[in-house]
Amino acid sequence: MTESDLPVVQLTPGRWGDPAHPVALPSAAVEALKHLGVRRPATAAVDPVDRPGLRPSQQAFLEGVVGVDQVKTDLETRWGHTRGYSTPDLLRHRAGDTSDMPDAVIYPGSHDDVLALLAGCAAHDLAVVPYAGGTSVVGGLAASRRFVTVDLRRLDQLVTIDEVSRTATLQAGVRGPAAEALLAERGYTLGHFPQSYEGASIGGYAAARSSGQSSAGYGRFDQMVVGLTLATPRGTIELGRAPMSAAGPDLRQLVLGSEGAFGIITSVVVRIRPRPTERHFEGWRFEDFAAGLTAIRRLAQDGPLPTVLRLSDEAETAVNLADPDVLGGGSGGVLAIVGFDGPYNALTAEVLTAAGGQNLGEGPGELWRVGRYRAPYLRDPLLDEGALVETLETATFWSRVPALKSAVTEALVKSLSAQGTPPLVLCHVSHVYETGASLYFTVLCAQTDDPVTQWRTAKSAASEAIAAAGGTITHHHGIGTDHRDAYAAEIGPLAAEALQAVKKVLDPDGVMNPGILL
Amino acid sequence: MTESDLPVVQLTPGRWGDPAHPVALPSAAVEALKHLGVRRPATAAVDPVDRPGLRPSQQAFLEGVVGVDQVKTDLETRWGHTRGYSTPDLLRHRAGDTSDMPDAVIYPGSHDDVLALLAGCAAHDLAVVPYAGGTSVVGGLAASRRFVTVDLRRLDQLVTIDEVSRTATLQAGVRGPAAEALLAERGYTLGHFPQSYEGASIGGYAAARSSGQSSAGYGRFDQMVVGLTLATPRGTIELGRAPMSAAGPDLRQLVLGSEGAFGIITSVVVRIRPRPTERHFEGWRFEDFAAGLTAIRRLAQDGPLPTVLRLSDEAETAVNLADPDVLGGGSGGVLAIVGFDGPYNALTAEVLTAAGGQNLGEGPGELWRVGRYRAPYLRDPLLDEGALVETLETATFWSRVPALKSAVTEALVKSLSAQGTPPLVLCHVSHVYETGASLYFTVLCAQTDDPVTQWRTAKSAASEAIAAAGGTITHHHGIGTDHRDAYAAEIGPLAAEALQAVKKVLDPDGVMNPGILL
Incomplete structure (x- = not known):
């Protein structure tokens, strides 16, 4: 089974994944939950x-x-x-809770459809939330006013492949x-495999700066993009005449990560690569996380x-690998996964x-894969079962990684313990760069009576700890609404004002994703 | 001799390079000029x-x-x-021609000096041109109204090295x-060696998206930057908490390439790397350029x-290597230079x-190095001697490279021949990416009586040919004033308006580099 064999999953509203593949908790996990109350x-x-x-x-x-048939107003579609x-x-x-439900779901069939939709929304008092795969985990689909959702699933074409340049033009809804x-x-692969892979889409990868599990080899999605087309309420922007250029700021990098606030990437x-024939x-x-980090x-x-x-750190290693045999029979220690698309490299x-x-x-390795x-x-x-489980992630430069990890863990333990629900906090590094790395945390504890407030x-x-330790508020999940305030603090008021000015030019009436990102 | 042994050259105004190292034309070259009239x-x-x-x-x-002593108004300094x-x-x-001469040259000693200068310029009716190395070849120092030059040479410190993260903080005037x-x-190197290396500075590399001769191994300058500080007339912007982030657009890439129009990168x-111990x-x-390109x-x-x-293409190979022995005794063909910082890689x-x-x-290889x-x-x-010699460069995706090369060459030959000065047009590829490459042209012909108009x-x-063939107007020289119109056409009116809006926020009175970039 390789990534290209996996089916597109029709996500079940309100539950992750393919309903044909329900996952039961391992009995060991059920036992563990008891200890967390x-x-x-x-x-x-x-x-x-x-x-x-x-x-x-x-x-x-x-x-x-x-x-007529591409505008859906039934409850099931909107709730989904x-x-x-x-x-x-x-x-x-x-x-x-229907408070963030769209008033309609629209299925445009082309870039020009999107353009016409966006151009007319202001006159019809409509706000728009773009929807590619719908897999946001940061409130990226919850606008601050009533809205319609523009679902891009009909933009599902591989438009062209340039085999000499090794590029492919893919529509946003693929x-x-x-x-x-x-x-x-x-014979090619994109090599982008985020955990949301089964449900997420090209347009979402681009709009939210996704990073996949093979990022060490293939790079982040924003590093794969060499060109893009953006439909805005005021018209089209097309960018990318060359892999890199000195023609002013790299405006592709202004659109990537803009999360629908400037328009819709259609x-x-x-960049594509030949499919690997082995892996x-x-x-x-x-011995421990510090040794693995080095x-x-x-x-x-x-x-x-x-x-x-x-x-993985010690805690994640222990939870995910209850069987000590997997760790070479030794007790303790931490697990690293090292994967090659292509030939094995003995130097590594x-x-x-x-x-x-x-x-x-x-x-x-295969177990993880x-x-x-x-x-x-x-x-x-x-x-x-009544557990609260959620993830959050950050990144920083190597020298700050250990302190950032401690600070976030401590903040989570302290906050949740104070609420009467001491948590288990697991952590792993999944994306590395020459100058730094990401940290991904999983938190597990008992729910209180108000788990939404409990997690908030x-x-x-955790967000305050990230900022204080010099990390970025998100390495690959994006801003959405959940990180908006932390984001504004991270870039500062002047940069935020500059982004607002860009939005004002491209979306003068504020119809695009109001309240998301900015 | 390695790059770190080379002295900083005090450029002679109006002539490139160190006056202690004048270069006489080889007699063969003088002979060749006769053939061009x-x-x-x-x-x-x-x-x-x-x-x-x-x-x-x-x-x-x-x-x-x-x-008082850091404001120079004497003719020599200003003319220089x-x-x-x-x-x-x-x-x-x-x-x-003194039409682009600054009214004064200012030497700030700190980021705060720069900030105070920019904050007060509007009230004193002053426009500012930032000056790092002063090596622009695209009119990047010629503002459209009277101005003072802010020379950053006193910002010449290596502020910190983080050896764990392999990063260094360098001031703009280094x-x-x-x-x-x-x-x-x-024990480290930056690995950035543009042809202007002897005179150019860190701030200029960043502001103009420089790319060096070792870009295949070390990347472009914009790929080396993980953080930056920008002084604007309205305050400071600091960016870069992590190597990469999903926290909105990558605003570092909005500042890189902004050519002083938004403020001054201080x-x-x-990213730094260990110094190679061998090379x-x-x-x-x-056989020919096409084979080399493949x-x-x-x-x-x-x-x-x-x-x-x-x-190098056939023409550049022939001109630069008059001695056929260098090409293995064979006649014709094209020359590639392949250099390794570090161990030789036999797989290459x-x-x-x-x-x-x-x-x-x-x-x-050594001859070139x-x-x-x-x-x-x-x-x-x-x-x-009366020759006109100039360079220009572009980049595009691999599949378009041959047509782009032909189109630019043809445009130059046609235009200069029509002016009575048929040229020699040489070309090389010096920067490669997975999806494309740069093309660098050198043009040599006789001057007419008005060589400025002749070249314009x-x-x-050539610029029209680049646009028509789908190339970018510049791969690493930047926009300045020379490429401003082509740049506006390349990104389109909506993106240009967005950039103007950013400028309006950061530089509301338009004191920064008026007429440059935008």
Whole structure:
């Protein structure tokens, strides 16, 4: 099974993943929850109650642009497009909370459709939320006023492949597995495999600066993009005549990460690579996180880098690998995953061995590889059991990584313990650069009676710790609404004002994703 | 001799390079000029005549900020800061043309000095041109109204090195060789070696998106920058908490390439690498440019990439290597330079051999390496002889490279032939990416009686050809004033308006580099 064989998953509203593949909690996990004081919540899921939607004149405008059958106002469709997949999103969904539900879902069939929609929205008092895969975990689909959702799934084409330049033009609505399948037919891969891969789309990758699990080898999505087309309420912007240029600021990097606030990215030109014909995933054991960190830093700085490089801390290693045999029979230590798309590179192994690593062979590597998209599936049964489980992530320069990790862990433990729900905090590094790395935290504890507020409190404490330790508020999840205030503080008032000015030019009436990013 | 041993050159106003190292034209070159109909111009150089400068209130403000001795209004200093080093700049300098001369040259000693200067300029009716190395070749120092020049040479410190993260904080006024010398003391290198290396500075590299001759191995300057500090008339912007982030657009990439139009970059945090302890530069011969292009594309796409990768076309090979022995005794063919900072990589040689390359050994490689900063020195004696010589550059995706090269060459030949001065047009590729490459053209012909107009006409034709063939107007020289119109056309009116809006926020009174970039 390779990434291009995976089907596109029709996400179940309110629950992650393919309903055909439900995930039951391992019995060991159920046992562990008891120690955290987790109890099944008394309340059952609440069905959403509809509320008035579009005005007739608005509906007529939308139908005039895309056709009657491409404007959906039924409750099921709208409820299925409500929010993304953060834990608070799932909790609100279970509570039947329709406050962020769109008034309609529109399915444009072309760039020109999108352009016409955006051009007319202001006159019809419509705000727009773009929807590619719908997998935001940062409140990226919850606008601050009533809105319609523009679902890009009909923009699902591989437009062109340039085999000499090794570029492909992909429309924004192409889902992760579909992109790989389309490219595989021609012998290529994009190499972008975020954990949301089964559901996320090209346009979302671009708009939110996604980074995939193979980022050590293939780079981040923003590094793959060499051109893009943006539809704004005022017209089209097309960027990218060359891989790199000295023609002013790199405006592609102004659009990437703009999260729909300036317009809708309708297609991107991405770098592609030949599909690998072999692959090798290994587990490596290090004495502790510090030793593992030094080892992966060596690879990041002096090479040779594998395609996948990932290091779990002691807590994550212990939880994810209850079987001590996986860690070479030793007790304790931390697990690193080292994966190669293509031939095995023995030099990488030499560096890791010299840094004190113990090669655990392909067993743990393959275990991780085949399960790599399964973690989000565990969240729903955990929520069912009354656990609160959520993730957050950051990045910084290497010298600050240890202090950042401690500060965030401490903030989470302190905040949740104070709320009577001491947590388990797991951490891993999954993206490395010459000058720094990302940190990804998973938090597990018992729910209080108000888990949304419970998490908001803990998340605020973590965000403050990130800022104080010099980290960025997000390495690959994006800003959405959840990180908006922290983002404004991170870039400062002058830069924020500059971004607002860009928005004012491209979206003078503020119809694009109001309240998201800015 | 390595880059860190090279001295910082005090550029001679109006002539490139260190006056202690004058370059005489090889006699073969003088002979070649005869074939192009080049004749010594009758006119001698004209001395500049001073014109009224600052008003007393302006001078008092500037002296109040930086001190009396850091404000220079003498003719020599101001004339020495007039324009950069394009051929039209040199020609205007020879004509004693003071139209772009600053009214004063200011030497701030700190970021806060710069901030105070910029904050007060509007009230004192002063426009500002930032000056780092002063090596612009695109009119980047010629504002559209009277101005003072802010020379950053006192900001010459290596502020910090973070050896764990492998980053260094360098002030904007650190010149190329000084940066290498400072880093070499600690065992590191930046690896940025543009042809202007002897004179250019960190701030200019950043503001104009410089790319160096070792870009295959070390990347472009904009890829080295992980953090920066920008002083604007409205305050400071500091960016870069992590190597990469999903926190909105990458605003570092909005400041890089902004060419002083938003403010002055006072320091950058750059990625550094251990100094190589060995190096190997080789020449390789290919049958023709097309064969060489395929070979270097293979390295760019599938690796392994050397540190320096450069391919001359037939014309450049013939002119630069009059001695056929260098090309392995064969006649014709094209020369590639393949350089390694660090150990020799035999795999690179295997790829080149498989692609039809013939290894010429270290002779031509070393010849190129030791002479790599000398080409600009040849221009002044060529101008003295009555030749017109200038360069221009572009980049595009691989599949478009051959057509772009033909179109630009044809446009130059046609335009200059129509003016009665048929040119020699040489070309090389000096920067490669997975998806494309740069093209660098050198043009040599006889001067007409009005060489500034002569070149402007030819340059316009080349720029139109670049746009029509889908190239970017500049790969690493920047926009300045020379490329402003082509740039506006390249990004389109909506993106240009967005940039103007950013400028309006950061520089509401338009005091920063008026007429440059935007």
